Amino acid sequence: MSALYTYSVPVFINGLTMLSTILKTAEEYAEEKKFSTSVLAESRLIADMKPLSYQVQRASDTAKNTLVRVAGTEPVPMADTETTFEELQERIARTIEVLKSVDAAVFAGKEDKVIEMKLGPQQELTFKGEAYITTFALPNFFFHIQTAYAILRKEGVPLGKANYLGPFMASN
Template identity: 50%
Template sequence: MSLSMYQASVPVFVRGLTNLRAILTKARAHAESKKIDPAVLLASRLYPDMHPLTRQIQIASDAAKFCVARLAAVEPPSFPDSETTFEELDERIAKTIAYLQDFDASKLEGSDERIVKLNMRDGVLEFPGLNYLLHFALPNFFFHVTTAYGILRHNGVEIGKFDYLGKPGRV
């Protein structure tokens, strides 16, 4: 049995975003129980030159939706990066998950060889679709999900490995 581009992308992104959503729910509860202004957690960073939590969530959302859209050569939905609350971040993740779950798997057929071009500050990066997915899009997505997890864990939110990974067997 071979693994399709759809199977290697959409369910992986949905699971990561679902777990991230659950982590944010715990972070919101943590802020409430400890009487911490949620804005403090949302603006937290692991290091001064890194993005704050809100931006980590926005980039993870963008990484997922842009990946499947680029692979399918379609226009992704546009979400303004204006979230300032846990509720707004939760809504953004929910919209991203809905977009992914509604994505037509047939649009990703043949995308393993489709050339994906990314305009970067230093120039254009060009990948065959499979390399884009495996060596850029997925690592980028997980970098930002992991960084969001690290920010919250560093700030005392009681989360662990299975919050990040999700419950075994959960798809």
């Protein structure tokens, strides 16, 4: 099995599983405290940061776009219009399905594949396959899932480190 697959796809699946689980905990918390989850979906760490819904969308995009950029799979467009927890959960589930459907063999020999991408309107980045995963995709993915976790903690959702790490350690 390709190392590129091993240290990307299963990690993305575990991270998205964690994200789904903490959203369920947040939903239960909102129900217990009698407020709408839409408050949480639009919550931010600070005014100039994007909301929880955006963090879920970017984590999803990072995972599924890694398949496209590194392994050469067909893109799976998602509209980025999710505003409810139900819609966010559906996006996470769909992304996990996409990740599980990819054959590990398509990552073989892609360590030196040249990947060019735009980061905003002015910045162009160039990576080789392995560097893309290790220096961009994984750090970006972790940034967004950790930010989602932090937003929920800021809003009082009873989460701890074990909630974050649990799905990552489950495969050991």
